[in-house]
Amino acid sequence: MSDPQVIDLEALRRRCSQCSLQQLCLPAGVSAQDLDQLDSMVRRRKTVGAAERLFRAGDNFAAVYVAREGAFKTVCISSEGEEQIVGFHIPGEIIGLDAMGEGRHRCEAIALTKANVCEVPFAQLTEIAARVPGLQRQLLRVIGKDINRAHEHTSNLAARRGAHERLALFLHGLLQRYRLVNGKASSTFKLPMSREDIARYLGMANETVSRAFARLQTDRVIVIAGRRVDVLDEDLLTQAAHPVDEIDRATPRTAS
Amino acid sequence: MSDPQVIDLEALRRRCSQCSLQQLCLPAGVSAQDLDQLDSMVRRRKTVGAAERLFRAGDNFAAVYVAREGAFKTVCISSEGEEQIVGFHIPGEIIGLDAMGEGRHRCEAIALTKANVCEVPFAQLTEIAARVPGLQRQLLRVIGKDINRAHEHTSNLAARRGAHERLALFLHGLLQRYRLVNGKASSTFKLPMSREDIARYLGMANETVSRAFARLQTDRVIVIAGRRVDVLDEDLLTQAAHPVDEIDRATPRTAS
DNA sequence: CGGAGACTTGAAAGCCTTCAAGACGTGTGG
């Protein structure tokens, strides 16, 4: 660890230009020289332990974070103190946009595992974004993707479907997101969150999550062992997520 | 309508600087002279009839819209063709951010009533925002508020509550939003959307929405007559939305 | 090795959904 060469590699890896997440993150589409500006601003490589918080509800909006390793959950505390999980964040995804509206955080971000993040001071980010068109575009794109993920989750919750269908859709989405990071077509991954977290995210009881996992397994869609998920058949997973509406195909009436 | 004086008034009202929604919209916090730039860009006062669309899923991302009068719903069509309502939009609220991520719309925006909107070409908006710091800040703030509304909705869906509690929370939120527009503390408003729309927004059957309305009425929380809502007691509405957890207050144990 | 938390599984109860029919309300045409 104290080998100077290792340290150099570390230093190199810290740079946005060397980051494996570059294409998912703010640098995408930013020219090499502009990247230096972004680079110099990022307070990089903040490491947090499991269950640590990046920020709390009510905190001033100082920075956004991008997960580099590990995973996070975003928890909104309602006026009555009940906690709702509104999002999970894996490497390459942005955290902290909930503060853009009011200038102060409305949720808190909690590490699900040991993790590290890039901390990006928001004032500086927007200032540079104003001067670097590519960065401004990319910032808005990253925000847009965050909105899209939120919409997908909302759709999953509002669609009146069974528990195992919701879980299937959740797992399907997670698989796609992990593939963006890994770059390969792996069909196995480890859940960073507990059943309880999944339950509060999907709006059901944790016992129901367990039963839904069990059902997906007996249906030969996945193999589940603790937090290890192995997707046996991705098409089956997609089908499990979107039950075919018998009625649509059972009506052989031609357009009259 | 053809009276020249009326036309002048119309022309004046079109200006951002004269718009009653100024404080809710992009101009907030932008200096008077910078406002002219924003003003000149906005293709103002596009009028649409009920059930008309501002854009469809798959459309290129050309512009964002701000509702001026009337109301809209944003509908996401899943791969299987089932439609989920992910948002409602009343005057002062922005529409179309779902396209920021991919450069093309993933939802469609449908007018619930006769309505009119300000159409703001997005490329020009960001270009001017890069030059006008106040506008950039406000743009991000408006986006942030949109994210916050989405989070609140997600929380409402994920919280495992009864149907009438969800509906109460929905009505409470709508009341607050209408107050921002009206400026006054009115406790009555007209729902722009059908029971069916509410049902698909809240993830329940439309019959359940009807029963939930009925229950809120028998509980003396609201009076509901068709689409007319009268909130009798706002505190009651809040309580109906967040059922008190008996356990918390029923445990008289002092901190041991 | 022990303990605490996470996870699973079973059984009864409750709430929502579904199917069905009727009431209401609005807009159109006579």
Added chain:
DNA sequence: CCACACGTCTTGAAGGCTTTCAAGTCTCCG
């Protein structure tokens, strides 16, 4: 101006899925 028709909304009853309570197993960490 009234009648009719259509869609929206309401209300009832049976059934299903999830929740809840409970007990037991597993797993990780000290």
